[in-house]
Amino acid sequence: MDKENLEFFASCLSGLESPLAEELKRLGIKRVRPLGGGVAFYCDVRRALEACLWSRLASRIMLVVGRVDARMADLLFDDVLDIPWEDVIAPGASIAVSAHGSNDELRNTRFTALKVKDAVCDRLREVRGLRPDVDTENPDAAIDVRIRDKRATVSLDLSGASLYRRAYLAPDDGAEAPLECALAAGLLAIAGWDEIAHAGASLVDPTCGDGSVVVEAASVACDLAPGLTRDRWGFFGWARFDEHVWDDLLAEADERFERGLAGAAVEGTIDDPGSARPNLDVVRFAGASTSSPAIARARGRAKRAGLRQAVSIEAFGAEGVVGLVERVGAAAARAGERSGHEAPVGFVASVLGARERSSEASAQADASAFVAAAAAAPAGSTFAEAGGAAVEARFGAPPHVRVVLGRDRVAVEALVFATPPIKATSVTVPDPAGGAEHRVEVLEPASEQFAARLFKVAKERRKWARREGVENYRVYDADLLDYAVAVDVYAGAGDAAGTAFLHVAEYAPPASVDPAKAQRRFDDVLAIAPVALGVRPDHVFAKTRRRDKGGSQYRDAGSRSYVTHIDEGGYLLEVDFSGYLDTGIFLDHRITRQLVGSKAAGKRFLNLFAYTGTATVHAAGGGAVETTTVDLSQTYLDWARRNMEANGFDGPEHSFERADVMAWITECRRKPLRYDLIFADPPTFSNSKAMGKRTWDVQRDHVELLIGASRLLTEGGEIVFSCNLRSFKPDVDALARYGVVLENITAQTIPHDFERNPRIHQCYLARRP
Structure with a gap:
């Protein structure tokens, strides 16, 4: 493993992948890739330790040690044995192995964990002369094995316990408490609280429960690292753990919290710093509840977090919420005047755990559903909690909030005032x-x-x-x-x-x-x-x-x-549902890709304007002996390479060329390279800066493209050409003068689910008689 470019995976609640990716970028980690259930990223040791210390949204942070063959137990053992564990496990560290997933040969996770444990111990005994101790309860180094089909990913858990278990939780807090912390952090991240908080905003939670939202909000505003007071970490058993780097990170986090706590304070005096009830006129973060036990727990959390001088938890009914809002709002206004920013008052109300849950697993599922719904729910519903009517009466309009309806609970979240919603x-x-x-x-x-x-x-x-x-x-x-x-x-x-x-x-x-x-x-x-x-x-x-x-x-x-990934015709293809306008695959070309695959057996295949290389995957799967994939975008070319590798097509016979297609064809014609099958699906129009002063227009330039591509065909070869310009009309006469014959096959390439729009694309076979 490259010391400066290690691979990691940060897991999180479903729905928080994108906010987590942004959080990691803010920590200075540049190579970040959201996936289902977490984020893959690459960085050095210091950045990894920093992510463990500062991430509010990650559940665990794993060092990816290797990917191994999991087709059989013996193959798994041999591959794990070949991993240089002496560079991963610190001398004298105890270990434990947990396994997840199964396949036809490795069905029992205990057996899988045992095989991996034996391989790790044998390797360390061979290199160091001593087997590590195994401690299944509190290991210094926890090894994680996850099987997917015929491969397994082996990782080292740098977190130890879940990062969602905040240090401010009490020892007797139940299994759902960490999930409440995660929900609160996720809700605030989705709402953009970090930016709002640093503009001097205050926050009121009129139904605060155990105080997770208020404490998490104050932690963000006060620059409190979630892991600052945590005393046990999984990376203590990591061979590359640097104690001096860690000490520096803790010292920096201490200084940031001191500055943040001072900056979060507003003008005024707390009557008694040791009191459980600070002066609300100088508090920016407040919660209200009618439950005495809940108030006690929330105050305890704020105190253990070191935030009691910035947080107040009070007993208020509906009418009392208005007074709470006004007093904290006044504090925010004074803070805003001092900082030069307008400091709004935010409202957050959330009902967490509105029904009895049977297990920690079901609580995890409910938590994921809550965060997911909060991320997707549109604003525009009326604040329906106890304090809502009173706030509306006092301020003349209800807060503009989100209402999330779960299967067995109702959750309400809100931040910042806005215009009244339209009646639904x-x-x-x-x-x-x-x-x-x-x-x-x-x-x-x-x-x-x-x-x-x-x-x-x-x-x-x-x-x-x-x-x-x-x-x-x-x-x-x-x-x-x-x-x-x-x-x-x-x-x-x-x-x-x-x-x-x-x-x-x-x-x-x-x-x-x-x-x-x-x-x-x-x-x-x-x-x-x-x-x-x-x-x-x-x-x-x-x-x-x-x-x-x-x-x-x-x-x-x-x-x-x-x-994430989808399956098309037995091929695993990567899609991005949110980062780009299109997902990485054009569904209307499903039949066209199948056509390419059916024609590819034993042929040399060329994909022009390749996009994410899905046609190349079909060609390789159809038996093409060689493939060449050409696109101007390095982003899409890398994507195409990943698609090919995901399906086992990673040999030297598969090449990828970043180039302007028209210039590449001109250059290629001077070489002896020739192809039996070519696929070209150009954009309608392009003015990419990478093309220089040239632009691309499919109506204007298709003749030049098809003539040039036809000169790269072997005898009897053919081109599958398509475009999505609805008004496209091929210049048949001009092409014929250069010996190119077109056959319109559009009708047979339009799938049933696109029949309402038969002009979704046009498709032709081009040949040289």
Whole structure:
């Protein structure tokens, strides 16, 4: 392992992958990649220790030690034995191994853990002359093994216990307490609290429960590292742990907390620093409750966190909340005047644990669902908790908040005042699994028609998909004029197997449509779609498409990445539902890719304008003896390489070329390189800076492209050419003059789920007679 570029994985609650990735970037970690259930990243030892100390959103941080063969127990043992454990496990450190996942040969996780433990011990005995002690309860070094299909990832847990178990929790706090901390941190991250807090904002939680939200909010504002007072870490058993670096990080964190706590204070005097009830006029973070035990627990957490001078937990009913808001709001105003920022008062209310949970596992699942729903829920519902009516009466309008409805609980979150929401109505949505009907709040009564249409089409489409073995497909494509969106269903694969995703793209409305009304309709689509299709709200990804002048190149508002995998025809393909406008695969080309695969056996294949290389994967899987993948974007070329490697196509016979396609063809014609099968799916228009002064226009430039590509064909070779310009007209005569013959195969390449839009693309076979 490169000492300066180690690989790590930070796990987190589902729905927090993107906020966690942003948190790691703020810590100075540059190579960050969100995945399902966590974030992969690369950094040196110091940054890794810093992430353990400062991350509020990660559950655990794992050092990836190696990936090994898990087809058989003996192969697993041999590969683990070959890992240089002397560079991973500190001398004298005790170890323990835990295993997760299984396959046909390794079905028992205890057996898997035992084989790995034996391999580690044998390696260390061979190198050091002494086997490490095994301590299954409190090991110095905890080794984690996760099997997926025929491979296993072996990691060292640098965290030890979960990072969600904050130091301010009491020893007798139950198993759900760390999840409450995670929920609070996630809720605040989703709401952008870090930026708001450092502008001098105050926060009031009128239904604070055990105080997790208030304490986490104050911790952020006061720059308190979550792991500052933690006394046991998994990296203590890491061979590369540097005690001097760790001491420096702790000293820096101490100084930052001192400065942060001083900066969070407002002008005034606390009557008695040792009192359980600070003066509210000088407190920026407050919670209210009617439960004496809850108040005691919340105050205890604030005290153990070292935040009692900034946090107050009080006994208030509905009317008392207004006084609490006003007093803390005044403190925020004074802090804002001093800092030069406008300092709003934020409200946060959340009901956590509104029902009895049977196990820590179910609590974890509920927590993930809560965070996911909070991330996806649109603003615009009225604050319905006890203090809401009183706040509305005092300030003339309700706070603008999010209401998250879970299966067995209601959770309410809010931050910062805004305009009163539009009064909502509700529509009936059938349950896709045949259960009881759902009532979904919407902003437009006409959205009931959209709900009915979506459910009807989805029912037919599911039957078709099962019959045809299709897992990723379009279920709705602007079927109703007023609801101009495309809704695509994806089925996760690999680590995401069994998980459904929705990708919702809004086509920008014409100027004649009221933008506010269009936004309300789109919000209704996002509320209805997950219910009608049975998909978790955190797995719904929404984007807006806007046409640029002169073509169908689109702009997107931009978002954080959400990377996972899907299966198409037995191939594992990477998709990003959130980082780009498109996901990394064009579903309307499903049949086209199958066509490429069926023609590729024994042939040399060339993919031009390759995008993420999905056609190359099909060609390699179809038996191509060589593949060449060409694209101007290094990002997409790397993506294509990952797609190929994920399917075992990583040999020297598969090459990847970053180049302007037209220039590359010109250069290639001077060489003896020739191909039996070429796939070209160019964009409609491109003015990429990497092309210099040139631009690309498929209508203008397709003749030059096809003539040039045809000169790279072997005798009897052919080109599969497609484009998505609806008005495209091939210049058959010009091509014929250069010996290129086109056959229009568009009709046979349009899948059933795109039949409503037969001009979604055009497809041709090009040959030289």
